[in-house]
Every structure is written in structure tokens, then in C-alpha cells.
Amino acid sequence: MSFLLNFLVFFPMLMAVVIYCRAFKSEKANNFIIIFTTVAELAGVCVLYGFSKSEVTLDFFCSFGITFTFGSFRTVMATITTFVWLAGMLFARDWFDSVENNKRFYAFALLVLGATLGVFFSKDFMTMFMFFEIMSLTSYVWVAHAEDDASKKAAPTYLYIGIIGGLSMLTGIILLYSICGTLDFNVIYGSAKTYPVRIRTIAGICMLVGFGAKAGMFPLHVWMPRSYPAAPTPGTILLSGVLSKCGVFGITLLSCWLLGGVKVWGTTLLVLAVATMFFGALLALFSTDMKRTIACSSMSQVGFILVALSMLVLSGQSNLMGVSGTILHVLNHSLIKTCLFIICGVVYMINKSTDLNEIKGSCRNKPFFMICFILVTCSIAGIPGFSGYISKTLMHESIVEYIEILEHYGRPVAIYKFSEIMFLVSGGLTFAYMTRLFYILFIAKNEKHKNCESALNYISVPVGIVLGITALSMLIMGLTPHKTMDSIAHYSASFFLRSSAYDVKYFSTANLKGAFISICIGIAVLLLIGMKFLTRKTNDGEVYLDRWPKWLDIEYLVYRPLLSILALLGATIARAYETLSALLVLGPVNIIFHNAEAEWIPHQDNNFNVYSKKNKISIVRESFSYDLILACVGIAVFLIFILIRVSIIF
């Protein structure tokens, strides 16, 4: 068992080195290695289902040792990871011309795969932090890979937010270690209640910065709308499908294992989650670029997941639907985004752009795409009968249930009512931007694409199969929720330290009503904002306008000015220090030698004289170095004398 876990984490890293060093000359061999590695990983993860929970320790590592474990949610996440990776790698073959030119991308993709699995399998914070950092730094290469203007702008932001997040996480871990004396999840969970809540919360919030940055949580989301479009599409699939889930995984861990039932934590998380959910959807609606729309949608969907998580924290042990909602939406979102980014990538390959005005109507005669896109859209918008509806219903129910509990005890519920409304509104916005995207891609007319042929050669067969299966699974899972989705949720629930025994009638009127309200809001938004405010009709068809104010960008409005002010402040203080120290030491010296007529004389290279009253030609006898040598000779003579005198030498 220990072999399999180590294999899963370290094998792709090894293969990354093989690819990067060009161990095999032929492109076919390299191609084979890449696909073989991902398939082997997927198979390896599937084997894990057959074993009972156990753990592995490698204690020679880095003086702390690393520990792995698997089971429940971890295994499910690992399965999603490897599956999305397979899809991403298959699509990468279409996207890049050849392995040889892009070995950097492939090598780092495999490296990140190992690190990501390491994060999901980790059993203590140290292991988790280690792999999280590796993942964070190596995935930078994807964002910077294109080396064009967009990636040059996006990559530093990605890197710095990752680094600052990572170090903030380290602060939290050190704090946690100082109160707990251990970093093992199980031990911390067992004794968490005995540690002061205040320090636990501070440690948790420090770590939240790290995890939240990776998940794209407001206000650390700034890298997301920039980096996703900048990365090559196969990289974006992985960033959105898996890496953002690493952040969610970490936040889940904190919420359930360290800070379960802590009110401050739950409220903080809820506020941030609602902001992420709503602003993400809003950004997606206003975006004029397909890839950016989907990127912002990622942010919004992470917000949905975090809302369910915060409900989990607030309601303590009772909230069971939140557990399933979280698990299933993580699963759904990964699959949905894989499909959407594949489609987006193909659209880019057809048009060499993802700008909405460029791509409109470009998929009019591609029925396969249309079907896939419809399935995915229905799922993400939460249309009854699709998998997204199930997870969204569960998350919605978890809010409603909590409100009911609070009302029962007569506590204020305004903030939760508000969250519920925002939940429905964001759901509506999701419907609106996805439908708008659908309209633009498949219905809008464009002279340019009138004569396109409808052959299936725009997509390679393996990618088409993956796309088709994934899209179809949305419908299948959505139609048989009790058999498929509930069992996945039950299997994963033990990670959340709760059972997930509940009985929800997904297709009851109360639940359908929520979806109905959401869709109604969506249609209203689409008609009022999407069709009127963001679209202008001209003679050449429709033009999609960028109505988002340019100055409204947190990165350029807040972070960068803040950083430069801090840097300026630091530099000023540092310079002041420097002057002070120079005054302290060199000041008195200058006073003493105020009247001295000394000068520094450059001299022949063979002598190293420093200080002389006059400029002389030969200076060996009078030079400082000569004195120095004499002093050293004296000491040497002294030592030799002692050597001779002392009798205990031999």
C-alpha cells in the first residue's frame, strides 16, 4: 500500500525529469510517456478504492518526515485530479504542435500532478504545506509559458500572490505548532477544543490567505481573471479543474478539522464566500472574452462551494446537506470546467481569439459541440435534471435549514436570508452569462463563419470522447441522483467528520421552486442587461461591449499602490538606518582625521599599500602591507618557538 501512495506522488515527478531532460529522443516516445503516466496514475488511484484506509510515513524527508493517507474525500479528489489531468494532457496534444517544443509545459504539468496528489494525500500540515508550495511554484510556469504580453502581465501576479499566500500559510502553521506541538490532522482534531479559540482562529485565517488565494476567493481573486486566459488552455483546464480545488480542499480541512463550530470563522468565511460568488458571476457577465467569462465563472462557483462550507461550520454537527453539497459541487465544477475550457480551447484554435466579437457564430454548424455545451450549461446553471441542480439544491437547502434552526430559537437571521438571496441571484447570473455565451457561439450570425464546413475535424477523437462522456455524465448523474451522486457523497462524507444521512426529495416542489426563481432572475438579467446594456445592434450584426469600468480593478486600485507605498516606506527607513550607522562609525573617524592630509594612492598591482602620506614611487618598505607581513612573521616565529619549547608535541 505504501508503495502505491509513494508511486502516485513521486512517479509523475520522476517522469517530469525524464521529459525535461529529453531522455528519449523520439517524439512518439515522449508522447507515450506523458499519456502513459497520466493513465497509470488514474489506474493507480482507482486501485485505492479497493483498500481500506492506511497511512505511510517517510520520516527521512526534510527532518520532519512526510505522511500520506487516503480514503473518502481524498480518494475522490485524487480521482477527479487524475481524470482532469488525462483530459488536459489529451487536449494538450491538440493544442501544442509537438512535445519537443513544449517539453517545459509537459514536464511541469507532470510535476504539478505529483504535487497536487501530494496535497490531497497529506496527513499533516507540514506535508500539505510542502506539496502546496511545490504546486504553487511549479504551476507558475504554465501561466508564464506563452511569454506574450498577457502572460507577462499575469504571471508575476500569480507568482507573488502564491508566494505571499504560501508564507502566510506558514505563519499559520508555525502558530498552530506553537500551541499544539504537533501538525498531524488527527491529533489536532482530537484536541482542537482544548486550545484557545482566538489563536486557533488567527492561525486559521493566516492559512485561509494561502488556501483562499489558490481557490480564487475574494479579495485574493485578482490573479484569476488574468492568469486563466493567459495560460495555454490545457493549463487552464488543470488550473480551474484541479488547482482551485486544492484551495477548497485546504479550507475544508480547516473548517472541519480545526475550527468546526467556531462562529467567527464561519461568519468570515460566509461573507467572503458570498462576495466571491456574486462578484465572480458579475465579472463573468460583464466580460467580453470567452475564456475570461469562464475564468470568472470558476471564481463564482468556488464561492458557491465556500458558502456551503461556511454553513457547515456555523451549524456545527447538524448540517448534513452542506456536506454533500460541497462534495458534489466540487466534483461537478471540475467536470464542467474541463468541458468548458476544452470547448473554449477549440474555439480559440478555430478563431485564434476568444474575444466575443471575433468568435460569434463560429460554432453554428457544430452540433456535437452544441449538445455538449447545452448539457454543461444546464448543469452549471442548475436546471432540474442535471447534476448541477442536485448539488445546488443541496447547498441551497443547507442555508434554508440553518435559517429554520435559527428561527426556531428566535435568533436574528438577516445575514443568512441575505446570503440565500445572493445565492439565488448568483445562480440567476450564472444562467444569464452561460446562456449569453451559448447565444453568441451557436446562434449569433457572423458573415465570417457562414461557409464553414460542419465536418468533425475540429476536434481530435480522444478529446471528443472525453468531452462527450463528461458532458453526458452531467445528465446521467442528474437523472439518477440517489444512485450515483448520493453514493459518492456518502463515500466522501467521513472526511468531513459527519455522516451524510439525509433524505432529500430533489424533485419536490419546494426544491424546484428555488431553481425556478433562479432561472427567472437569470432570464430577467439576460434580457435587461445581457441583451440591452451589453449588446449594441448595428448593421453588421451585434457588437458586444465592454461596460466594466477600467479603473475598477482591485489589483491596480489597491494592491499595487499599497505595495509601492510599503516599498517606498521600507526604503526610506532603510536609508535612514544606513545613514545613521555610517554616522555612528565613520563619523568619529572623519573627525579624528579631519586635518590629516592623507590620500589614497593607487599603486602597482604587486603591492597592496593602502594609506600613505605622500605619493611615492617605491613603497614596499613603508607600505601597510609590509608592516602586516612583518607582524605575521613575528607571530609565526613566536609559534615556532613555542613549538620547539613545548614538549608534549609527539
Place this chain on the structure above:
Amino acid sequence: MKIFTLLSVLFPIICGFALLIWKPQNRKPRNIYSMVVVCITSVFVLITLFQTVNYGSESVRFEIYHLDDILSLALSPDKASVVFGAIISILWPITTVYAFSYMEHEGKETKFFTFFIITYGVVAGIAFSANFFTMYLFYELMTLATLPLVMHSMDAKARSAGKKYLIYSMCGAALIFVSLIILILYGNTLNFTYGGILNTEMVKGNETFLQFIFIIGFFGFGVKSAIFPLHDWLPSASVAPTPVTALLHAVAVVKSGAFAIMRLIYFGFGTAILYGSFAQSVVIVASAITIIYGSAMALRTPHLKRTLAYSTVANLSYILLAFALMTPDGLIGGFMHMICHAVIKITLFFCAGAILHCSELENICDMENLHKKMPVTCAVFLISSLSLMGIPPLCGFTSKWTIATAATALGNWQGIVGACALIVSAVLSALYLIPVAVRFYFPLKGVKELSEEIHEADKKMTVPMILLIVIMLVLSVTGHHIYEFLSSIPGIGGSI
């Protein structure tokens, strides 16, 4: 075999002078001679260390000159010396190989190797000395022996740097002298004893005075390890040839300062009268300020070697901070960082030197897309900067973690200040190292053709770098062995 203790100090000093007399005209005999001397010395040092570990400190004690019961010149390596001795005995030969190739373009190689070899003996003397008197002697000898190396190129910049170095060192020596005299007056002996050498009866009533004297001594030795406000010589000294900046100004000289401070705290004044006093607060705050100051200055400096020098200023204060915690964990953390930082920083300097040597580039903003021409150097730089930033599982992380947890374990505001300084500095070090490494691989200004003259460094430079990376990786993996060894230093195992 006590003779090896003496030989590891005396042999390189004598052989160094012999080189000055011999003045070989050709490169080859000189290089062979230097290499042989350095290797033999390393063997002597390692044999001594081996004996120390296996047979204890007494088996290698060598008394050179016995003046009276207090003043005597004696060498007696203990386990703390083993750490420092091992660092220098491994890094010195590697640097020598690097210097062969590098010094070809600096010139004046005879002079360089003379003092380079002499310094080896002197630093070994600091590591092995048995009492404060011997250590003070070698400590001052080190100032003199390294001065010609700092001023090697003899242009205006180098001379000014040398002058600065000398003045700062003399200031430090004066402060050290004061504290040594007081130690003699209030102590039983000058021999290093874990727990302190002060006479408990005489100390009574004079605690505040002695704590004040300790602060003076701390800043006196702190000159060499570049504690604020006495750090200024170190960035200036980066004009010296790279082997000097790498070995002396990142390892030997500056670590001697930290090592001496360790002796002063744990083996001189003793933690008993210092722990929890105002003196401890002063030194912790001073270290914390230096850490942040050094990192901030490194961030604002465009010149690569100076950036690294400022980074050294910050990292040395990590070590001082750890020692100033005055707990066994702090001592272990300090030694861990001493080892890790030595290996990492020397590698970074080697890379900077290789770039300077092969492409004549000094400023960070010009080093765009260098990996096309210098793949090995760039890869080495990347790995070692990740290590210095403290990215797990590389070794810089282990030491930083040990120090940070030791600081928080202190449980008072000083500990929090120290830990916060570490975290802020970690962020800053990421900010000043990552842009350099990123520039190598992802040019920011846009791809432009590099000049034809840029080429990869030759084997004499790349092999030491790769060797150091291997050592770094071994250190990363064997972190807990080092931790265990350090825990076995006498006195650490128990309480304070």
C-alpha cells in the same frame, strides 16, 4: 594524535607564507600547490573533528603556550567546533577549485592564494580555540589576513571598501576587548564552559553591569557578522573577487562572528544571567531589525552581488536571533541555519560570479533570458534561491522552521518579534530572489538576442556549483540527522 589539531592551524599559515616567498610565475604549479595545501589542511581538520566526535574534546586538546592559569594559547575542539570546522573544511577546497578559473581574469593570483590559504588556518584557529584569549587572537589575525583579499583589485572602490572593513573591524575589536577584560575580572577562567564562566559570588549585585557588558561584547563580535548598525562594511566588501565574497563574506568571516557570539552567550556569560534580561531583549530586537533591514535593502538593490550581500546581512541575523533566544532549541536552530546558509549562499555567489565572469553582467535587470547561454548556472541559481527562500523540502526551510518554532516557544513578546521578523524576511527574500531567477527563464523586456560572447562557465566553475547543489540536497534529506547531532552538543540535551 594531538598534533593534527595544531597542524590544521599552523600548516596552512606556513604554507601560505611559503607561497609568498616562492612566487611561482606559472599558473599550473601554483594551482597544484594551493590545491594540495588546502586539501591536506582539510584532511587535518577532518581528522581532528573525527577524533573530537569519537574520543571527546580532551583527546585533541593542544596547549600551545601556557602563560598563566587564565591566559594560555590552547586549541581544544568540541562539538560546536565540529559544526563550524566541518563547514569550512568542506567548502574551502570547493572554493579553491572555483577560484582557479575565476582568478584568471582578476590577476595577481599569487597574492590571492597566499592570503586565501593563510585565512584557512586562521579560521580553523577560531573554530578550534579553547578559550576566549586564543579566539580573540585568531579573530584579529583574521581581520588582517582577509584585508588584502578585500582590496584585491586595488582600484578606488576596493581600497575604500578595505578601509571601511578595517575601521569597522577595529571598532569591533575595541568593544570585544572591553568585554573580555570584564570576563577575566569576573570569571573563574577563560576556557569555554557550557553554562558560563562567571564566578557566581562576584556576579551577585552586578547583574545589570554584566548584562550591559554582554551587549557591548555582542556588538563587538557582531561587526563581523554584520549586525545593524555595524553592517555597512559587508555590502561594500562585495567588490572583492567572487571567491572571497562567496567563501569569506558569506561563510568563513561572517560565520566566525556568529560563532564567537555563540561562544560569548553560551560559553562565556552563560544563559543563566542573560535569559529574560533586558540584554536579551536588546540583542533580539537588534537582530530582528537587521533581518528586516537587510532584506529590505536587498530588495532595493539592482546589483546582483550587493543584493546577495544584503541578503547575507539578513541571514546572519537569523543565526544571531536564534543564538540570542538562549534556549537549546535556539542553539540548534542557529547551527542549522549556519550550515544551510553557508552552503546556499556560497552557491548563489558562485552563480553571480560565473555570470559576472562569463557575461560581464552585474545588474539584475540586464540578466534577461540567460538560461539560453548559461543553463547550468541558471538552474543552480534557481534551486539555491528556492532553498534560501525556504521552500520545503529544501534545506533552507528546515533551519528557518527550527528557528521560528524556537522563537515562538519562547512565549513572550521577544519571541513574537523574532518570529514576525523571520516571516516578513521570508516574504522579502522571495521578492528579491524570484525576480532574478524568473528573468533568467522568462525575459520581461521581451526576447532579444544575447551577445555572442556570453558563454557557459567552464568546468572548474560549474563542477563546484553542481557539487554544492548535491550537498544542499543531501542536507535537505538528512535534516533530522543533523538535528540529532546538534542535540548531542554537551549541555543542549538538558534544560538551560
